[in-house]
Amino acid sequence: MKKKLKKIVIVVISICIFVSTFFFLQELLQPKYMTSVFEGNLTGDYYDNEHDNDVIFIGDCEVYENISPIAIWENYGIKSYIRGNAQQLAWHSYYILEDTLKYETPKVIVYNVTALHYGEPQNEAYNRMVLDDMPLSLTKINAILASMTEEESLLSYIFPILRYHSRWSELTSDDFYYLLNEEKQTNHNGYLMNAGVKAMTTEPSKQILSDYTLPETSMEYLDKMRQLCEDNGIEFVLMKSSSIYPVWYDEWDEQIVEYANEHDLIYINCMDNEEEGIDMSTDTYDGGLHLNVYGAEKEGSYIASILKEAYDLEDHRDNEEDVAVWNKKIEAYNAMLEDQLYELEEYGYLKSYGGTDPNETEEEE
Numbered sequence: 600m601k602k603k604l605k606k607i608v609i610v611v612i613s614i615c616i617f618v619s620t621f622f623f624l625q626e627l628l629q630p631k632y633m634t635s636v637f638e639g640n641l642t643g644d645y646y647d648n649e650h651d652n653d654v655i656f657i658g659d660c661e662v663y664e665n666i667s668p669i670a671i672w673e674n675y676g677i678k679s680y681i682r683g684n685a686q687q688l689a690w691h692s693y694y695i696l697e698d699t700l701k702y703e704t705p706k707v708i709v710y711n712v713t714a715l716h717y718g719e720p721q722n723e724a725y726n727r728m729v730l731d732d733m734p735l736s737l738t739k740i741n742a743i744l745a746s747m748t749e750e751e752s753l754l755s756y757i758f759p760i761l762r763y764h765s766r767w768s769e770l771t772s773d774d775f776y777y778l779l780n781e782e783k784q785t786n787h788n789g790y791l792m793n794a795g796v797k798a799m800t801t802e803p804s805k806q807i808l809s810d811y812t813l814p815e816t817s818m819e820y821l822d823k824m825r826q827l828c829e830d831n832g833i834e835f836v837l838m839k840s841s842s843i844y845p846v847w848y849d850e851w852d853e854q855i856v857e858y859a860n861e862h863d864l865i866y867i868n869c870m871d872n873e874e875e876g877i878d879m880s881t882d883t884y885d886g887g888l889h890l891n892v893y894g895a896e897k898e899g900s901y902i903a904s905i906l907k908e909a910y911d912l913e914d915h916r917d918n919e920e921d922v923a924v925w926n927k928k929i930e931a932y933n934a935m936l937e938d939q940l941y942e943l944e945e946y947g948y949l950k951s952y953g954g955t956d957p958n959e960t961e962e963e964e
Contacts (some may be wrong), residue, residue, distance in 0.1 A: 643732030658711030661840035676914035681789030694742035718814025799887035811850035843887035
């Protein structure tokens with residue numbers, strides 16, 4: 600009896616050691632995104648924040664680079680968060696929304712429509728940024744199945760070590776440091792700050808397309824988002840950010856206007872909107888692809904003004920608990936802005952943003 604019990608104890612301990620080692624190695628081998636490609640942290644960071652937001656923005660880089668929740672709070676007292684990712688396609692956004700509603704029920708969901716022109720999965724790297732840090736659930740499994748390219752497997756998303764096991768040779772001290780230490784702040788309620796200024800000098804040329812119809816799959820997921828919001832008593836708002844690149848065709852915009860009118864939705868088109876006050880000579884850091892912090896503050900405040908009037912959103916700036924929380928957010932936001940301005944003056948580029956010296960890059964080329 601004692602020998603049998605001893606064997607059972609040994610087996611249990613062995614299993615515990617194996618499982619612990621397995622998950623330790625999995626965490627070690629997964630990319631950390633703490634010194635560059637900060638977009639990789641956006642999904643995971645949501646779960647560590649407060650889940651009492653009035654407004655959730657959902658979409659691709661045109662939300663997480665172009666809207667400042669801090670400016671929205673400072674100007675209107677509205678609590679907001681951005682659940683965006685690089686090349687977050689329509690099906691990604693639907694499942695991000697479904698995942699969000701497990702944690703909170705905001706008054707308004709704002710969806711940026713740019714990615715609707717993609718009708719099929721595009722890229723594993725972007726899929727990983729959206730999905731790897733999402734907690735395992737039926738929502739995540741359905742999101743994986745909708746997002747995978749032909750070369751990918753469901754099992755490698757459930758157990759990322761199957762995808763990243765070959766990173767042994769690429770591990771750096773950062774992988775160990777950020778595995779064992781508290782992660783640094785890379786975003787502000789889902790917003791990635793960039794204080795650089797690079798004016799837009801040319802507008803993109805528009806190629807003639809054979810078909811301007813937005814893909815059926817994307818429009819189906821748009822409708823699923825609308826229906827999910829309706830079922831949960833949430834206002835669903837559409838927006839098109841003011842980014843000039845990639846091209847946003849008038850024919851696409853007409854379809855969004857038609858959809859919004861059909862379902863009695865507000866559609867905020869920030870392209871060439873004088874009321875917003877965006878100046879592409881000063882409010883973009885990369886020639887019109889994305890807004891810098893000055894543009895993001897303008898765009899965030901402009902959209903908030905519309906939402907405030909349309910839905911009578913509460914101003915929380917008279918709530919001491921909320922003010923205490925958001926004062927800390929403002930402090931971190933201003934500290935990062937100050938650091939970025941120092942780097943731009945000292946080096947001419949953002950070292951902390953994973954940037955490289957443009958002069959050195961030109962010499963290497």
